[in-house]
Amino acid sequence: MVEPFNKDSQEDQTPVSTDATIRCIQLTKIFRDFWFRNRVRAVDGIDLEVHRGEVFGLLGPNGSGKSTTIKLILGLLHASSGRALVFNRRPEDVAVKSDIGYLPEESYLYRFLNARETLEYYGKLFHQSRTQRRQRIDMLLEMVGLDAVQRRPVGEYSKGMQRRIGLAQALINDPKLLILDEPTSGLDPIGTxxxxxxxxxxxxxxxxxLLCSHLLADVEDVCDRVAIMFGGKVQRQGTVDQLLLQQSRTTIHTEQLDSATIDQIDALLSRQGKHIDRVEQPRQKLESLFLQIVHEAQERGIQTAGVRAGGQIAGFLAEDDRLAHMPESVEAAEIIDRLTSVSDKPTPVNQVPAVGGQQSDANKVLKKLESAADQADEVASAPRQATSQSQTAKANDTPVDHALLDKLSGREKPDERKN
Known part of the structure; x- marks a missing residue:
């Protein structure tokens, strides 16, 4: 039987790297049955480090131990042997958890709360002030493209929309370490x-x-280093270039060549003891083609229903020449800046934004609300036996604007909830 972790053991005296945000040392997790017999060795003595300021990918097929490793790093599971350190401290330390943002593989949300209420709840768990919560929630909802549907219960969201609100929840505390378990699951190519x-x-x-995924293209695009797990062990780890570079092969890119030129090149290589393996036309990635088609459709003014992207996330790489044509990139970076520097200064009560962005419309809206409220009182006081004609005779001349009331109260008609 494996002895439980002992903080006074000799292993705990091993020097730790000050540059490592996460460090796993012979980390092992064995799941046992009722009689304490070993059933599954989910994680088997892994050693890895995640350095400060890098994107580290944890790869592997289903059942390889990725999610169990993450739960050990988060302190949600106790290691059978070995140890995990986060910020050079044990993950069970409560102070460590305040600097971690976690997006689990499945979004565990309270289905009857709306998006704003969900983020309010998590903000309170981190003891944020009301002003901090309000400012961060507004910016996060705009960032993930859910500000237009923030009053809808999250139980009515699609899976992709739930991943977006889950990501906003993981960022509510402005964490130093962000752990993402399958973050692009359920998202369309644009959201991905x-x-x-x-x-x-x-x-x-x-x-x-720390990015955990089995979608290799996602990991290749964003990760600095990766570890490939199988059978609970780390089989390979290193930088993406180190793992993917084929030292024994060379690729030459040229313009279109005719058959005669290719034969001449092949003859030249043959004299050097080499040969051409294959000749092929370059292919565009399907993701790039998809995004190009959507962008062209948007340029033509074609509208679509669904989550509002808003460009806030797509433009975050303002320094990337590929995205330099996106006008929203500066606005996106400003949103991130404001998220990382929210002040506690309260907003004056009299600085309330006008409905529809026009101050002149505010009085009109208030008058409509007062008229609608008066009419609702008259209808409620009428006898239940009154006919529709008598109710109409007693009603005020100003009609009830039900659409306006539903909009201002955060409700929508059932048919409007469908994407």
Whole structure:
């Protein structure tokens, strides 16, 4: 039987790296049955380090031990042997958890709360002031593209929308370490690209990110280093370039060549004892083609229903020449800046934004609300046996604007909830 972790053991005296945000030393987790017999060795003596300010990818097929490793790093599970350190402290330390943001593989949300209430709840768990919560929630909802549907219960959200609100929840405390378990699961290609852009921008701002995924293209695009797990062990780890570079092969890119030129090149290589393996036309990535088609449709003014992207995430890589044409990039970076520097200064009560962005409309809206309230009181006081004609005779001349009331109270008609 494996002895439990002992903080006074000799292993605990091993020097730790001050540059490592996460360090696993012979980390092992064995799941046992009722009679304490070993059933599954989910994690088997792994050693890895995640350095400060890098994006580290944890790869592997289903059942390879990725999620169990993350739970050990978070302190949600106790190691059978070995240890995990986060910020050079044990993950069970409550102070450590305040600097961690976690997006689990499945978004565990209270289905009857709306998006704003969900973020309010998590903000209170981190003891944020009301002013901090309000400012951060407004910016996070705008950032993930859910500000237009923030009053809808999250139980009515699609899976992709739930991943977005889950990501906002993971960022509510402005964490130093962000752990993402399958962050792009359920997202369309546009949402996937936006999440990857956001990860790179957070890295540029000094965040450490541990990304767990089995989508290899996502990991290749954003990760600095990766570890490939199988059978509970780390089979390979290193930088993406080190793992993918084929030392024994060379690729030459040229313009279109005719058959005669290719034969001449092949003959030249043959004299050197080499040969051409294959000749092929370069292919564009399907993701790039998809995003190009959508961008062209948006340029033509074609509208679509669904989550509002807003460009806030897609433009985060303002320094990337590929995205330099996006006008929203500056606005996106400003949102991140405000998220990382929210002040406690309260907003004056009299500085309330006008409905629809026009101050002149405020009085009209208030008058309509007063008229609607008076009419509602008259209808409620009428006898239940009164016919519709008598109720109409007693009603005020000003009609009830039900659409306006529903909008201002945060309700929507059932048919409007459908994307």
């Amino acid at each position: 690209r936006q999440i990857k852009d956001l990860i790179l921008e957070l890295k540029r701002r000094g965040k450490t990110i």
